[in-house]
Structure formats: C-alpha cells, structure tokens
Amino acid sequence: MSNRCLVTLEPMKVDELAVAEQVRICALHALAVLDTPQEERFDRLTRLVSHTLSVPTALVSLVAEDRQWFKSRVGLDASETPRSVAFCSHAVASGEMLVVDDATLDPRFVDNPLVTDAPFIRFYAGQPVFSLDGQAVGTLCIIDSVPRRLDDLQKQVLRDFALLVQDELNKTTIISARKTAEDALHALNEALEERINERTRSLEESNRTLKREMQRRELVESTLRSSEQRIQTIIDTSLVAFVSIDTRGHIVDWNPSAEQTFGWRRDEALGIDLATLITPVRFRDSHRTLLQRLLDGASAEGINNRRELTALTKRGDEITVRVTISAFDFDGERYFGAFLYDISEEQKAQRALEEKSELLAQKQELLDAILETVDVGVVACSAEGGLSLFNRAAREFHGLSQESLGSGNWAEHYSLYASDGVALLNEADIPLVRALQGEVLRNVPMVIAPVGLSRRFVLASGRRIANSAGKPLGAVVAMKDITELNAFQRQLARNEQRLRDITDNVPALIAHIDRNHCFTFLNSPALRFYGKSGQNLIGQHLSVIYTAVEFEKFAPLVARVLVGERVDFEEEMQIAGKPRFFQVSYIPDRDDAGEVQGFYVLALDVTARKNSELQQRESEERLRTITDNLPVLIAYIDTAQRYCFANALYRQWLKKDPAAMLGRSVAEVFGEEFHEQRAPYLERCLDGQAVQADFTMTDGMQERTVNTAFIPHIRDGSVIGIYLFSTDVTATYQQKAHLHSIANTDALTSLPNRRSYEASLNAAVRSAQSSGDGIALMYLDIDHFKTINDTWGHAAGDDVLQEFSRRLLMVVRKTDRVSRLAGDEFTILLEGVPTPEVCQRLADKILDAVREPFQVGGQAKQVTTSIGITWNGSGNIDAETLSARADAALYQAKGAGRNQYCSVDTTETGGQGQT
Secondary structure (H helix, E strand, O other): OOOOOOOOOOOOOHHHHHHHHHHHHHHHHHOOOOOOOOOHHHHHHHHHHHHHOOOOEEEEEEEOOOEEEEEEEEOOOOOEEEHHHOHHHHHHHHOOOEEEOOHHHOOOOOOOHHHHOOOOOOEEEEEEEEOOOOOEEEEEEEEEOOOOOOOHHHHHHHHHHHHHHHHHHOHHHHHHHHHHHHHHHHHHHHHHHHHHHHHHHHHHHHHHHHHHHHHHHHHHHHHOOOOHHHHHHHHHHOOOEEEEEOOOOEEEEEOHHHHHHHOOOHHHHOOOEHHHHHOOHHHHHHHHHHHHHHHHOOOHHHEOOEEEEEEEOOOOOEEEEEEEEEEEEEOOEEEEEEEEEEOHHHHHHHHHHHHHHHHHHHHHHHHHHHHHHOOOEEEEEEOOOOEEEEOHHHHHHHOOOOOOOOHHHHHHHOOEEOOOOOOEOOHHHOHHHHHHOOOOEEEEEEEEOOOOOOOEEEEEEEEEEEOOOOOEEEEEEEEEEOHHHHHHHHHHHHHHHHHHHHHHHOOEEEEEEEOOOEEEEEOHHHHHHHOOOHHHHOOOEHHHHOOHHHHHHHHHHHHHHHOOOOEEEEEEEEEOOEEEEEEEEEEEEEOOOOOEEEEEEEEEEOHHHHHHHHHHHHHHHHHHHHHHHOOEEEEEEEOOOEEEEEOOHHHHHHOOOHHHHOOOEHHHHHOHHHHHHHHHHHHHHHOOOOEEEEEEEEOOOOEEEEEEEEEEEEEOOEEEEEEEEEEEOHHHHHHHHHHHHHHHEOOOOOOEOHHHHHHHHHHHHHHHHHHOOOEEEEEEEEOOHHHHHHHHOHHHHHHHHHHHHHHHHHHOOOOOEEEEEEOOEEEEEEEOOOOHHHHHHHHHHHHHHHHOOEEEOOEEEOOOEEEEEEEEOOOOOOHHHHHHHHHHHHHHHHHOOOOOEEEEEOOOOOOOOOO
C-alpha cells in the first residue's frame, strides 16, 4: 500500500512540482521495468481484469517523462502513446482512481486524439500503481469504445487487480531490499557481538571492584564493635556511603562517600531528619514507620539484612541504593548505622545487557525469518566443515535437509554438478568448500539435479565467516536460481526471430533509424516500398533516400522524436498517380538510462479506411438530415437499453438534447415511470418480436398520443439492439373520440342515445346477474307531447325536451344513467338499488321537478310526465324482460290518468307495486 499523504496542502510552486516529478521518474526507472519485454505475470493480470470487468481493453501503463509505455496490453496494438494525450497521466498526477464514463462529455478529453481517432476511447478507468516509496509510476487501466459506468464493487475489483500489478512491479526491488537487509543484519550482528563482548569485560571489572568493596565493608562491619576510632577511620575511608541516625531519625554521622553519593556536605546533613533529606516524598511515611518498628523491636529481621531502596540526591535525582542497617548502643543511647551503596549504574548495566541480549535474540529471529522467506538458497558450515544452516529455499533446491556429512560427500549426497550438468563436482570445487578455504565467490555456475526433482541452474556466491579477531567461524554460500532466467533468454532469442517473422508479414512499414538519421532496420514491406534491398538501405542517411524537399518536410518531426517525443501524423502521397494515405508514428528508442538512441517508424496504409470514413461520414450526414426532418421520433438503443441514436425531434417534442441522451438508459433520460410503461414491449422486442403500442407523453405544455413501433435489430440470429419509431396519433385519437361521441349521444339533449343506452343496459344486467345486486329501469315520456308540438310548434317542443332533460339530470344520482330513446321517450337506468322504495322516491322527485312551469316562447307552460318502473333484486332477469316490464308499467301509468308512476317488482313473478 502507498504511504501517500491525503492532506490538502497549498499549491506547490513550479520548481517543487518539477522536483516531485523528477523523484517520481527516478522511482519509475529504479523499478527497471520500462521498455522490457512483455511478461506472462503481467499479461495474466490484464487478461483477468479484461474478462472480469467485461471490457475489450486492459493495460498496465507506466507513465514516463513524455510517454506512457504499456508493460502489458490486451485489446490494443500500440505499445505506447505520448504522455500529452494519456488518460493515465491524469490518474498518476492525482494519485487516485480516475473514471471517465464518457470521454466525449468530459472537457478534458473531448478533443483528445485517442477519443476522436483510433482507438476511439469513450470509457476509461485507471487505478494508479505505486513504487515502494509511494510514488505513482503508472496505472492498471481499462478502456471501452462505448460509454460505461462502474459500480462500487467493480471499482474495488479494479483496485484489487492494481495491487497485484503493484506487487509484481516491486518484486525485484523487494528482493534487492531483502539482500541489502541480510548484509546489513550480518554487519549489525558482528558489531553487536563486539559491543556485547566489550560490555561484558566492563561488567566483569565492575563486579571485581564491587566484590573487593563488599569484602572491605564486611571487614568494617566485623571490627565496628572493637574500636570506635578504628571504626570511624574505616567509615571515613570507605567507598560506600555510611549514615548514622539517632532514635529521632536525625543524622549523627555522614561519611565522605555519603557526601559524594548524595551531594550534601557533612555540615549540611548533620542534625537533619534522614527521611526529609534523602527519601522521596512518596516513601517518607514508610521510612518513618520502619524506624519506629526497629525501635520497637518489631522488625529485628531488618537488622543486618540487605534491601534495595529509592533515595534522593541534592540535585533531585532518584537513585537506587543497596542498604544494610545495623543497630548499636553508645553512652546508653540507641543508634542505627546504614551502609548505602549506589547500584544505579549496576542496574543500568544489567538492563543494558538484558536489552542487548533481547535485541540479539530478536535480530536472530528476524534473520531466521528472512532466511526462511527469501527465494535464495543459503547454506552455511562451521569452521570444522559441519553443515550448520540449510534454509527453506536450499531445502527445496535439494529436496533434503542438512546432515552431518563430510565435505567429500556433499556433491554426491546433494547432487551437485558442474555447469554442464553432467560431471559431479569434486570436493575442492564445491562452492562452500572453496569459501571455507578463504576464497570469495561471485556467481559461480552450478547445477543441482536431485533424482525426482527439477534440475536447477544456480549461481553461487559466498565467503568465509570470521569473528572480529579474525578467527574463522565457518563459511556461507547463497545460491540464486537462474533456471527461469536461462529459459527466458532462450525464449528471448526465439522471440527475436518471431519478431522478425511478424514484422515481415504485418501490413505495415516498419523501420528503425539511429540518432545519425541512418537506417538500422527495415521490414520486408518497407523494403518493397522503397524498391531497394536491405544492403542498399541499411546504414544509409535519410537525405539519400528522400529528396531535399521531402527531407526538409520530415526534419522537424525527426527532431521532436529524437528529444523523446512520440510523433503521430497522417501523410498523403501520390503513388502511381493515385492518392494514398498513411498513418505514421515516430516512436523514441531509449536505452536503459532513458537516453534516446534513435526511433522506430511505423507506417500503416489507411487509404481504404480513409475512403470508407469519408463515405461513411457522407452517409451519416444524409441519414441524419433525413431522420431530423421526418415527423417521427426515431431512436436506437442497445441491449442494455442505452440510447445510441436519437433524432432532432426529441428536442422539439420532449425538450431532450439528442446528444445528451447518448450512452444513457431510457430510465435515466425519461424516468422510471416512462421506462416501466415501455418495459414489457422492450423485453418482447429483445426476444426478437416486433411490437407496437400507444402511449401518452407530454413536454409539460402539450400532451401527445404516440404510436411506438419496437423493431428488433437482428444480426446472426441474435438481437443486438432496438429501433424505436414513434408517430403522433393525437389527431386520430381525437377524431375517434369525436365520432364515438356523435354515435352515442343525442344531438338535441346531449344525453346518451338509444345505441349507448342499450350497451349500458346490457352491461348493467350482466353485472347484476353476477353480483345479485338490485337493478331498476324507468321508462318516461312527456304527457300529450304531440299536442305541445302541434300547438306551440316543433321549436317549442325542442325547448321542452331540453328543459325536461335538464330537470331529470338535476334529481337523479350521479351513478344513474339518463338516456333519450326517441321523441319524448326517456329512460333512467339505476344500479345497486336495494329496494323498490328507492325508485319510488326518485319518481316522486321527478314528478315534483316537472310540475314546475316550463318557460316556452316567453310564456309559462304546464308540462307533466308518466313513469313506468321495474325493479329486480335477485339478478334473475335479462335486459329484454327488464325493458318490457318497464314499458308495460309506463302504459299502465298512462292508462291510470298520466302525471304519475307505476312500479313493478320482478324479483318474484307477478309482484307489482302501487302507483
């Protein structure tokens, strides 16, 4: 993982940016990967990421000073591109993943030649890869020629693959670092051993001094009671601090060593409370408690016993002292004497020794771990020649562990052969034996060929091991496996021949020109183009091949590539009187130090493509002109339901910019509701069916009804997209609605006519038969309507009909359906009627409403009506019977004198209501 800092700093100055970039470039070159052949370990990762994320192109890109070079590539022929157009340069600069969903919509890349020309990049995602010191040296990137979007899981997958690429890039550096660490560890161990030896000698000397002092102190203690003067002399000359206190704890004696140990002069110490003078505050209470217990005789075990205590010097430093307390009586008074020896330095030395021992153990563990981890076989022996080290890699090389064998048996037992792999090594030629004899070995070739295991070619390096005094301790040999390297070199030779075969057979002109403008290589198509043999062209200057005018034209481009810039351009030539177009690339050729030694020329004949592009552009312009001027919405979507084409009518009808629709899904452009309405038809179309449907759409001001045809685009038996054609059928729908209204509405009263009434009646009867709900039908006509027409005229009769219709509508329920059958005949259809009484109450309301005088010709006229009602509450009736019973009831009401109603209950045969 990178240790990059994510904190936002103030913008760096130009020189700081230059320095940072130089550091990054140095880190890139330190990897020693740039301009090396393709390797399977990287190609495997680009193939995996291409397959996993379903993209056609995946690259391991290294961003150098003025170019991006591809260590591995899938789906792209070019091995590098200029840095000035590299998407990866942006990702490296930011140090974070860069995702461009659609390059044509991104102002940074919309004019980029990689977008406008081959490979026509629309989608890009790149994750930076870092060197061990955190420098972004390149990316793992994926590319597509159509817009895409990555979800969070896909982004994490790309990051994970980038970490694998990063591990491979840093693999050589890690191995080198391990070797450096091993060497440094060996040197550190030797220095540590020497320091430990020196410290040990110092501690031994200190211990001897301490022992002598302890012997002297014991002598003093043994003679204290015999002679006070002698004791005082010994105390004063003792190298150990001596302090004497009375029963109050006050100091009564303080020898010179005490002055040196604690910093207080004798005159400063005498008479002072010992606890106050040399005991840290936190221990003073316990000090006084101990003194009291000694006085009380409760702690007799504390007399003449050693203990370690923390004391305080005049400077405030805390030291550790080893204390021996004795008690004595003088002139009838009790006193206590204490020898206090400063053991702080002794403790420090002991801790240092323990720390050094622990560090040595840790270093040894680290060395063991490294030796078991590295892929270099390491074998060591003692000065007597006994094997003492056989690390994991060595065991894998030989298939054996170390054994107690004489050096004469090593070659046969461990299958050690000369570099030819045939002759067993003689004892004197075994690398470990040679190193033990004092020879320094560097990369001595050897073959290890155990029975049943793979033969390994190794380079052995080693030397004798000796201590700081030069005494031989043994020898060590490291064996580096170069089996794969040898195979790689053989493969490289084969690849060079394949490269010649490939370049001679690709449909492109390929050449190499050195810094002196002379040809060093031309493939067969290039030789045919110039019409000369390789002998006549190799070593020739460009000015000999081209005319002065042609050379002057190409000279600035050659100058650019020789300073490290990749140059791409198109060139038109007249060949045999016809124009030919070439796509030409000048690619810098750098040595291991990054210096430009010449350049490669790659020229592709793109005449056919150029002519095809011109024809395609003209065809697309004609198609766009036609589709943009048709009164039809025309679009094309892919199998992911993303727009690939939309004509100009989308802007006029739906206020959507066709260009902004491209690459986006139907739901993204028009919303989920719009998409859900069309989803079933889209699914059927993706199954290969051509379908049509009508939809209502609005632009916020105008509502349209459109008929949309979904036409599958089928290629090789598979649906690869859908054509959408939407025609405005709003006028047709409006005309149909108008005709339907005319056909089902009475022109005079605007009520439903007989045709509409019959349809409603049949539907209501079917509903009643199904549910068992009550249904009723009223037949009405205007009493003496013929007389009204004959007396007042047909215009007055029309007024009466219209007013009669209006009054009926005022009193019926919203669910009741009033119709005019013909003349003065009207019907009222009632559904969900629970009892006949509901119908009778409605009939009373109608009679009351009609009795109000009608205004006819400016005069009030009296109008009445007769009503026949039939009701059924069981659903066991049909429309014809219901109508006949209502008509019969109407005639019964008329026969009874008009201006009244007659109600019939058809639930039970013969039932009849009262008028």
